[in-house]
Structures are given as structure tokens and as C-alpha cells.
Amino acid sequence: MTSPSSDTGAGILRLHPDGTASRGSRILGIVVLVSVVVFLYVALVASAPDKSLDAQGQLVRIMYLHVPSAIACYTAFFVTAVASGMYLWKRTMGWDALAASSAEIGVLFVALTLLTGSIWGHTTWGTWWEWDPRLTSTALMFVLYLGYLALRRAVLDPTSRAKQSAILGIIAFVNVPIVHYSVDWWRSLHQTATVASLDPQIDGLRLFALMFGMVVAMLLYVWLMMHRFRLAFAEAALEAKGLDLALAERRAEARADGGTVPPSVKTEGAS
Amino acid sequence: MADLAAESMLRDAAMVVGKDLRLEWRSRVTLSQILPFALLVLILFAFALDPDRRILEEATPGLFWLAVLFSMLLAIQRAYAVETTDGVIDALRLSDLDPAGIFLGKAAGIGLHLLVLEVVLFIGVTVLYGATPHGGLLVVVTMLLATAGLAAAGSLYGVLAAGLRVRDTLLPILMLPVVAPVLIAGTEAFSAAYANSSGDGWKWCGLLAAFSVLYLAIGIFAFEPLLEES
Amino acid sequence: MDAVVRFRAAVCLLGRFPALAGVDLDVAPGEIVLLQGPNGAGKTTLLRACAGLVPVTEGQADVLGVDLVADRRPVRPMVGLLGHATGLYDDLTVVENVRFWSKAGRSKRADADAALARLGLDGRLADVPVARLSAGQRRRTALAILVARRPRLWLLDEPHAALDQDGRDLVDGLMADAVAAGATVLFASHELDRAEAVAHRSVTVAGGTVNGLLAGSAQEVPVG
Numbered sequence: 001m002t003s004p005s006s007d008t009g010a011g012i013l014r015l016h017p018d019g020t021a022s023r024g025s026r027i028l029g030i031v032v033l034v035s036v037v038v039f040l041y042v043a044l045v046a047s048a049p050d051k052s053l054d055a056q057g058q059l060v061r062i063m064y065l066h067v068p069s070a071i072a073c074y075t076a077f078f079v080t081a082v083a084s085g086m087y088l089w090k091r092t093m094g095w096d097a098l099a100a101s102s103a104e105i106g107v108l109f110v111a112l113t114l115l116t117g118s119i120w121g122h123t124t125w126g127t128w129w130e131w132d133p134r135l136t137s138t139a140l141m142f143v144l145y146l147g148y149l150a151l152r153r154a155v156l157d158p159t160s161r162a163k164q165s166a167i168l169g170i171i172a173f174v175n176v177p178i179v180h181y182s183v184d185w186w187r188s189l190h191q192t193a194t195v196a197s198l199d200p201q202i203d204g205l206r207l208f209a210l211m212f213g214m215v216v217a218m219l220l221y222v223w224l225m226m227h228r229f230r231l232a233f234a235e236a237a238l239e240a241k242g243l244d245l246a247l248a249e250r251r252a253e254a255r256a257d258g259g260t261v262p263p264s265v266k267t268e269g270a271s
Numbered sequence: 272m273a274d275l276a277a278e279s280m281l282r283d284a285a286m287v288v289g290k291d292l293r294l295e296w297r298s299r300v301t302l303s304q305i306l307p308f309a310l311l312v313l314i315l316f317a318f319a320l321d322p323d324r325r326i327l328e329e330a331t332p333g334l335f336w337l338a339v340l341f342s343m344l345l346a347i348q349r350a351y352a353v354e355t356t357d358g359v360i361d362a363l364r365l366s367d368l369d370p371a372g373i374f375l376g377k378a379a380g381i382g383l384h385l386l387v388l389e390v391v392l393f394i395g396v397t398v399l400y401g402a403t404p405h406g407g408l409l410v411v412v413t414m415l416l417a418t419a420g421l422a423a424a425g426s427l428y429g430v431l432a433a434g435l436r437v438r439d440t441l442l443p444i445l446m447l448p449v450v451a452p453v454l455i456a457g458t459e460a461f462s463a464a465y466a467n468s469s470g471d472g473w474k475w476c477g478l479l480a481a482f483s484v485l486y487l488a489i490g491i492f493a494f495e496p497l498l499e500e501s
Numbered sequence: 502m503d504a505v506v507r508f509r510a511a512v513c514l515l516g517r518f519p520a521l522a523g524v525d526l527d528v529a530p531g532e533i534v535l536l537q538g539p540n541g542a543g544k545t546t547l548l549r550a551c552a553g554l555v556p557v558t559e560g561q562a563d564v565l566g567v568d569l570v571a572d573r574r575p576v577r578p579m580v581g582l583l584g585h586a587t588g589l590y591d592d593l594t595v596v597e598n599v600r601f602w603s604k605a606g607r608s609k610r611a612d613a614d615a616a617l618a619r620l621g622l623d624g625r626l627a628d629v630p631v632a633r634l635s636a637g638q639r640r641r642t643a644l645a646i647l648v649a650r651r652p653r654l655w656l657l658d659e660p661h662a663a664l665d666q667d668g669r670d671l672v673d674g675l676m677a678d679a680v681a682a683g684a685t686v687l688f689a690s691h692e693l694d695r696a697e698a699v700a701h702r703s704v705t706v707a708g709g710t711v712n713g714l715l716a717g718s719a720q721e722v723p724v725g
Contacts (some may be wrong), residue, residue: 144448151445154435157516158557160500164431167493168445174489175449182452182478186459189471199359243517250522250709257539259707262525262714264510264560282680283605290590297592297630358586361554365577366605 020230028223034101035216042209060123064209066116068217069109070138076106076221077145077173084169087162096162097232099169103148105224110142110215133187137180144172144179158239280372280491287368287376291350291393292383300349300439309342309388313395332461336454338392339385339421343450346384346444347425350377351433360501370415370495374426378490382422383430389414406464409472413460416479417453423486424449430494441479478498503566505530505654505685506551508711510560513543513550520546522709524560528687531680534713535696536689537708544689545585547682547706548656551687552582578607581652583660587643591632595622598631599645608649616649620671636663641671648675655679657688660694673699 021029043064081100117135118128129135146170155161251261289411295301316334320326322495326336354377363373380447393410396402404410428445456475506528513521521543528534536544549555551564553573562569567576589598603613618622620641631639634687640663647655655676661669669692676686676699690696690705697703704713 034566140448140451143444147441147445147448150437150441151431154437154441155500163496163501167497168431171489171493174485178452178482179448179487182455186455189459226439243514243519246517247512247519247522250519252708254522254708254710257542257707259538259542259705259710260712262510262523262712263711264525265523265710286601286604290593293591293597294592353590353592356591358588359590361582361584362588362602363605365552365580365582366602367578367607368605376581400663492708 020227025226032219039216062116062120066211068213069112071214072217072221073106073109073220076102080169081173087166093236133184136243201233278370283368284375288379290381305345312338327400328402330402331396331400333458334459342388347429351429369489374490374494378422378426385418405467408465417457419483427490430497507563511562512559524711526713533686533700535700535703542706543709544706552580553577580651580654581647582656583656589631593629596627602646603649606650607644613649616645620645655686661692
């Protein structure tokens with residue numbers, strides 16, 4: 001097993017030459033798989049359905065997917081913000097890779113949150129969308145981080161991209177509570193009594209199911225992060241190697257144009 | 272030391288906003304293009320909603336701020352289009368202008384243009400939608416505070432997008448989620464003013480004030496690195 | 502005597518492309534040094550690096566005592582760059598541009614006015630919006646801003662290009678005057694006959710590399 005030579009804060013994560021898996025991630029993957037199966041059993045079979053609803057009663061179980069994925073997406077964006085700050089402090093590309101990977105996975109979880117939230121809402125409201133404050137601010141957060149990903153795609157220079165998206169990553173997270181607070185307050189003024197907000201009625205086994213669900217979501221997040229981060233890390237290492245090649249080509253061009261490589265430059269291979 | 276830094280920051284801001292106002296006076300882009308656009312948006316709203324004036328009148332607070340937001344995107348893009356032509360941005364980096372001062376100057380320029388747009392839009396909704404406002408002070412304060420927040424956020428995101436080829440499509444997607452709270456707060460404050468029940472309206476102004484202060488602070492610190500990378 | 506410019510094995514990346522792949526360069530105070538080389542060799546990048554606009558990622562790069570690798574911003578007030586782009590606001594007049602950029606560069610108003618006169622811009626061209634000027638006239642305006650700045654290091658990217666004969670003579674005169682007043686000039690040019698006449702020394706840039714040490718200087722190993 002090899003690890004990239006440049007200093008990038010990879011820590012204990014080691015890259016497998018054939019892919020992004022490792023013993024650690026395989027073990028974790030099995031743990032996640034088992035937990036998901038157990039969780040699904042607890043959530044979908046063992047815990048009691050909401051007695052007030054009949055056919056929809058079963059569908060309300062979707063909240064067991066909704067709340068954990070919401071937790072996961074907030075965690076992901078928090079990690080992005082912290083990693084962004086660390087990049088601005090330490091200026092090593094590993095932090096940038098961490099921030100970007102976490103944002104991507106976060107966007108995935110937000111989409112899942114919105115989807116499951118809409119389905120859950122359907123069981124309570126009968127319609128697919130009722131401008132529930134939490135779902136609405138989640139939708140805004142979705143677009144906010146799509147913008148972050150769009151910025152990353154728009155900047156070509158790696159250092160520039162890292163710096164600009166780091167600043168955006170922090171500011172975007174600062175926006176999240178502002179958006180939440182304003183939307184919450186706004187809806188509290190306008191919400192009619194018939195539209196209930198999505199709140200799980202939790203007790204006993206249901207509470208356990210929810211808590212377990214959150215743990216499962218976090219494990220899933222970590223597992224996805226391991227792979228995505230390693231991929232980003234490998235891409236950065238590849239870019240660094242490409243750079244060495246480009247430097248050699250440029251110096252060859254110098255000799256071809258009749259110049260000479262200056263004496264202070266170390267010969268290739270000595271770096 | 273801090274006083275000197277603040278003084279030079281404000282002086283540079285004054286230089287930049289003076290230059291931007293002079294540019295506007297010469298080119299008349301806001302006057303001849305963005306202003307008509309804003310009025311056009313008001314007219315298009317009437318086509319989209321039932322021209323029965325009740326609906327338009329009731330929705331006036333929201334429609335006003337929507338028109339402001341759309342015009343704001345153009346104003347920000349224009350503000351930074353002049354800085355990204357012909358090596359001007361290099362000249363800005365090479366000059367001794369305090370980047371925080373440049374930020375405040377650009378924000379002030381955008382803010383002044385927005386205020387002019389808002390005054391015209393206000394006349395527009397009063398005439399076209401038949402809304403008659405009470406609570407004039409609340410309306411004025413809301414406009415000033417919301418504009419400060421929009422201008423500060425706009426100046427910051429504007430420089431972020433400025434150097435990119437895709438800036439025209441990226442800026443809206445970056446800015447609009449960020450200024451959604453301003454849209455909500457502005458609409459609520461205007462609704463309170465129009466309904467003559469100003470109590471809640473002032474609380475929304477508090478939110479606008481907090482938003483503005485936050486973005487002015489962020490901009491003062493974050494502008495320099497973003498200017499370097501543009 | 503401290504060198505005004507001192508590069509050892511400097512590398513500059515533009516995105517992923519190594520525009521400068523290894524620069525050894527010394528420029529002594531009061532020198533006029535010509536950079537010559539084919540298109541794409543890195544002359545523009547080298548000038549911009551000296552101005553503190555492009556990060557130097559490897560090697561050693563000191564300009565006027567400022568370590569460009571550590572923090573390149575402090576060098577900017579001390580240099581004047583005439584690039585390919587002119588850095589002017591199209592809708593403002595010549596005078597407005599020169600006055601704005603002079604004030605932004607903390608130059609004195611008197612210096613700005615003198616520069617306008619020196620470059621022949623205080624007459625009928627003074628109140629013309631820059632957008633309506635020819636390329637050569639725009640270049641003169643940019644030069645006026647540089648002259649008003651009175652930098653210790655002049656960085657000129659093809660200063661003779663786009664100018665007529667009078668303009669080219671004027672540029673040569675400005676370079677000589679600058680050096681007489683204690684500044685140093687580093688310029689890139691394809692006009693080799695004229696350039697070699699005015700320069701003290703010529704350095705070749707090829708494939709992002711420069712071998713520009715002064716004769717007799719020791720060949721030092723780079724730090725870091």
C-alpha cells in the first residue's frame with residue numbers, strides 16, 4: 001500500500017493502489033450494511049405505526065429516513081465549514097479535498113432529506129409540499145450548496161479554487177442559521193392551524209429507532225466520506241505528478257529554443 | 272493605528288464610490304437599462320397575476336422586493352463588469368487602495384444605485400398596483416437597511432464571481448439563497464407598514480440590520496483574498 | 502550593493518502550467534535590462550512576478566528586499582508595471598484616469614500633472630474618454646500613470662509596441678530619465694535593434710527559464 005508523498009493531512013488513511021477501499025473502510029462498510037438492515041427492520045416492522053392514520057400510517061415511517069438524513073447533511077456542511085477554515089489556516093490541499101467531498105455528500109443527503117420530507121409531509125398534509133419551515137429552509141440550503149459545487153467547477157486553478165471555495169464554504173454555513181431563523185419566523189406568522197409541522201411523536205421503541213437511525217446515517221456518511229475523500233486526494237496527487245511532468249516538458253522546450261536551464265535548478269529526480 | 276487604518280479605508284471607499292458614480296454618469300447604464308428593466312418586471316408581474324388589482328395590491332410588498340432582487344443582480348454584475356475589463360483588476364491590486372475600502376466603495380455604489388431603483392419601483396407599485404402605504408418611516412427604514420444588506424452581500428459575492436467566465440449564471444445562484452432572508456424581512460416589514468400595524472415590522476428591521484452588519488463585517492475581512500484570486 | 506531583483510530557480514505556475522520553470526536572474530540598481538525570447542517563453546509572467554502579481558511557488562525570489570515567496574504584496578507600492586492591458590476605465594477621460602490611478606497609488610497631484618504634460622496628454626486629448634483613443638494613445642495614458650508613480654523598479658512589457666516613432670523615442674527617454682533618477686528598468690521587447698541600443702544588458706527567456714546572473718557572481722544553491 002502506498003500513500004501520496006505530499007503533505008496533505010491524510011493522517012491514518014492510506015490509499016490502496018487499486019482503489020479507494022482499505023481494511024478499515026471494508027470493515028466499516030460491513031458494519032454500515034448490517035446496521036442499515038437492523039435499522040430498517042426496527043423502523044419499518046418493529047415500531048408501531050401512527051394510530052391516527054390508516055393507510056398512510058405505514059408511510060409515516062419514512063420519517064425514520066428523513067430525520068437521520070437531515071442530521072447527516074447538517075453534519076456534512078459543518079465539516080465543510082470547519083475544513084474550509086482549516087485550509088485557510090494551514091493551506092494544505094487535504095483540507096480542501098475534505099471540504100469539497102463533504103459538501104458533495106452533504107448535497108446528496110439534502111436531496112434525500114427533501115424527498116423523504118415531502119413524502120412524510122404527504123402523510124400528514126395530503127399534499128406534496130406545504131411550505132413547512134424546516135423543509136423550506138432545507139430547500140434553500142440545497143440551492144446554496146449547489147452554488148458551492150458550481151463555484152468549484154468554475155475555477156480551474158487548484159489553489160485559487162481551494163481559496164475561493166474555502167471562503168464560500170464558511171460563509172455558506174453562516175447563512176444556514178440566518179435562513180432557518182427567518183423562514184421559521186415567517187411561517188410562524190402565516191401558518192394556518194390545519195397545516196401541522198413535521199414533528200415526530202417519539203416514545204419508547206420509536207425513540208430508539210430514531211436515535212439508531214441517526215447513528216446509522218452518521219456511519220454511512222463516514223463511509224461515503226472515506227471513499228470520496230480518498231478519490232479527491234488521489235486526484236490531487238495525480239495533479240502534482242502532472243506538474244512535475246509539465247515542468248520537465250517546459251525545461252525541454254527551453255533547451256529546444258536555444259536557452260539553457262539555469263544552474264540553480266535541481267536536476268529531475270533530486271526533488 | 273486602528274484609527275489611521277479606518278480613515279484610509281473610508282477615504283479609499285470614497286474614491287471608489289466617486290469613481291463609480293462618475294462612470295454611471297458617463298455611461299448611464301443604470302438609468303437607461305436597469306431602471307427600465309425594473310419597471311418591466313412590475314409590468315410582467317401584472318401579466319402573470321390576474322390583473323384584478325386586488326391580488327396585485329395585496330402582493331405588493333413581495334412583488335416590490337422581488338423586483339428589487341432581480342434588478343440587484345444586474346446592478347452587481349454591472350458594478351464588477353467595469354472592474355474586469357482591460358487589466359483594471361490588476362491595477363486595483365497594484366494600487367495602494369485598501370481592499371476593505373474597495374469593498375465598502377463598491378458596496379456603497381451598488382447601494383446608491385439600488386436606492387434609486389427602489390424609489391422608482393415604489394412609485395411604480397403605488398401607481399400600477401394601487402397600493403397606498405401607511406407607516407412611511409417604517410418603509411424608509413426598511414429600504415435603507417435592506418439595501419445595506421443587499422449591497423454588502425452583493426459586493427462580496429460580486430467580486431467572487433467577477434473573474435469567472437460563468438459569472439453571469441453563477442452570481443444569481445450564489446446570491447439569491449443568501450438574500451432570501453432579506454426578501455422575507457422586507458416583505459414582512461412592508462406588509463406591516465401597508466396594513467398600518469407596524470409592531471412586527473420593526474422587529475423585521477432588526478433582522479435586516481443584523482444581516483447588514485454581518486455582511487459588512489464579513490466583506491471587510493474576506494474581500495482582499497477574493498480580490499487576489501479573481 | 503543589494504540587487505534590485507534576485508531570483509534563484511524560481512518557478513511560477515499559472516494554474517497547472519509552469520509558465521516559469523526555473524529562473525536565475527540578478528538585476529543591479531540603475532540597470533536597464535532587456536528580456537528577449539520567443540512568444541510564450543514567460544517574459545510577461547516574469548515581469549508580473551516581479552510586480553508581485555503572480556505567486557512564486559518554488560525557489561527564491563527577492564525584489565527590492567521583499568521575499569516574494571513569503572508575501573508578495575509589499576513589493577507592489579514600489580514597482581510600476583506597464584502590461585499588455587492598460588488598466589484604464591473606458592468611460593473616464595485621460596485626465597480622470599490618470600488622476601484616479603495616481604491618487605490610488607498615493608502619487609502626488611503635481612507628479613500626475615507633470616506626467617500628463619511629459620506624455621503629451623495635457624492638450625486636446627486630456628478630456629477625451631479613453632474608449633475613443635487609439636491603442637497607442639491608451640498606452641501613453643498608462644505610461645503617464647506609471648511615470649507619476651515614480652517607482653523604484655520599472656517593469657515594461659513591450660513598451661514600444663503600438664507607439665509611433667515619437668512615442669518610442671519618448672519611452673527611451675523616460676527609461677533613461679528613470680535610471681538617472683535612481684530607478685531600475687526591466688523590460689521585454691521584440692524590437693531588438695532599438696531595445697539593445699538603450700539596454701545595458703540583455704537576458705534571454707526561453708521555455709520559462711532564464712539564465713540571467715551577473716557576470717562574476719557566484720552560483721548559489723537555492724534555499725528551501
